[in-house]
Amino acid sequence: MATSFDRTTTIDEVLDGLDLHGKTILVTGASSGLGQEAARGLAAKGAHVILAVRSTARGNAAADAIRARHPAASLEVRLVDMGSLASIHRFTDEIALAHSALHGLIGNAGVMATDEGHTSDGFELQFGTNHLGHFLLVNRLTPLLVAGAPSRLVMMSSGAHRLHSVDLDDPNFGSKPYDRWDAYGQSKSANALFALAYDDRHAVQNVRAFTVAPGIITDTNLHHHLTEEMFVPLRARQPGVVDLPRKSLAAGAATMVWGLVHPDLDGHGGDFLEDCGFSQVNPDPRLPNGVIPWVRDRDLADKVWTLSERLVGETFPRP
16 A cells, blocks of 8 residues: 655654544653654644653653643643553553543553663563563553554554564573663564564454554654663664664654554554555565564464463453
């Protein structure tokens, strides 16, 4: 399917002409960067947006910034730590009590190429926060997405998914040396595999899922802890990454909301999206763009689902 959008398209261009009044949409990691920009754009079109954030103060500041541009914005700030299963249980229980339906969910919160660390539940920090946290949160909120159907899930991945698949035997780097880029790549591959498996399970309920790689966005906090030296291994593994065009927040968030609400995607699901289009398969891990074949492997996606159920201690059977 052809689309009139491309990598330069902005979020407001994607949303032009759409009316989202009556829709309730949840965005994790909505206190800054792409999450805040997506929340802004969606609220500007009338959606009620739940800002799922780790800091109430930062979440309220983000909501104030959105209302400064869109005084009628309908926003709700909710606290959740994506690195804590207990926090996610509390959060999802609160959302289920407060809302009868969700019409969209963007799994955007995450960390990138961190020093070695672990979540409060003992998982490798990036795998635990970026993937397992969302795996639990989304599955526990699925009844609301079903109630709001047709609805969509967008999981945020990255071109860095091409760095590493999911190690089913040792996802937490328990017996192998820690590498920040392998761990980040694994977590982003897991995000894509989760969306693929989720769509396979819930398309029958008219809940569709997409993976989005937003491109390289300079106006985010995701990479600010990294020194120039820490990027050297990444550039050695993906030399072309230095030549990729940088995007503004407005362009970076465009593919997120295109996947979440645009009628272009009606009838689609399970796709990997970038630059407001369908990503092309690119099997060479040295190249920084396209989708690597292993995240299109449904057998691997099912195995990652089973692994994730075991790790979070909760099962989510097919409908």
